[in-house]
Amino acid sequence: MNLIIHRGTKEIGGSCVELKTAKTRIIVDLGIPLVDIKKERFNTKVLEGKTIPQLKKLGILPQVKGLYRNEKRSIDAIFISHCHLDHYGFLRYVHPDIPVYMSQGSSRLIEASNIFLPQKTTGFKAVIIEKRKKVKVGDFSITACLVDHSGFDALAFLIQSGKKRLFxxxxxxxxxxxxxxxxxxxxxxxxxxxxxxxxxxMFGRGKQKFKNETDIEKKMVKMLRNKKNITFFFSSSQNIDRLVSAYRACLQADTIFVIDVYTAFILHILGSFSKHLPQYNWKNVRVKFFKSHVDSLAKTEHKDLIYKFNTEKIEIEEIKQKREKILMILRDNSLFPIMLKSLGKTVEMAIIYSMWEGYLKDEFVRNCKEKGISIIQIHTAGHAIGKDLKQFAAALNPKTLVPIHTFEPQEFLGLHKNVKILRDKEVFEI
Ligand SMILES: [Zn+2]
Structure with a gap:
């Protein structure tokens, strides 16, 4: 089989991998880039109003023949590892007849994103892949394995063709x-x-302050026990491990965990996967209604949930009264200034910043400081650190190790005896 990494040999984000034999071609992951050609943050606005040929010409969409909806289809299947946009975000451009395999969790989270977030990923044919069960596509057989990642229900793939095996x-x-x-x-x-x-x-991202989710939970408990005003929790509502850590911390610190309708919806639709995911009607959980979220949910078949969430609704007056007993999920978006305005007295408010520090903007930090709001970073990465990567490579002991999803591919040379650093679009025969 041939391996072609269309994007990702020297960057994080926009992963797109092709595997092909004489008869069969499959794509693994098809993400939106996180950086542009100048290595600056990729602005998704450049996608607006552009056709597929224009986006291909600009080098934004990978140059894969027979993948897109304006072409004669020649890709047999697509496999998506998990529900982060840098792995699935370009699915909206693919040919509608190509089966797109993904986990049930990924499929549900894409559905949730389509309801609440401005970027919609629709028009593709999702097929749920079962873990540890072989899927045959032409010359390939593919087995999905569940992995630990900040993206929920994330998969790795074992891909075989003839006697060759790629992981x-x-x-x-x-x-x-x-x-x-x-x-x-x-x-x-x-x-x-x-x-x-x-x-x-993680290569090039420096040392982690927090080792794991247990560490994070402990630090949050400590912080929540000493609060004198409301604490905001800046986290992705799709980082389920982190929501569990925050909820567990709230129980221990006698704090009300205020989630929004979007978060309540995500936890509800993923509730069937695990009994440990906090739900809107659990002890110490309350739901804050924002009009935009309610309006979005009201347009869908899930609209009855609004009535359910309403039983645990918390109003601004109650938040004001109990402010030093509240951890409220929010993000650095238009809702944050609105909340600050309605709450008044910002001194001694705090933000638990539970996302990658690269997202934290200087201007935002300055504004918070002026208002007396402290920002405490409590985060651990969704990705393996160097020692775990080394252990992983040693355990699988492949004939060749190929780096992907990294800005520092040369760091791989210290991980394994036979590392092959590819260039984007290079054909590598396995
Ligand atoms: Zn990811």
């Missing part, structure tokens, strides 16, 4: 709430791997 790690880590999956993989790795295509996000 695509997707994004993964060994320090999340599902770290047992990492241990299991290390102790019982897939054998006879010819090529391991492995992520390396």
């Amino acid at each position: 695509y790690s997707g994004d993964f880590r060994g320090h999340g709430r599902k770290s047992a999956l990492f241990e299991r993989m290390i102790n019982n790795p897939p054998r006879d791997i010819d090529c391991l295509v492995m992520e390396g996000t």
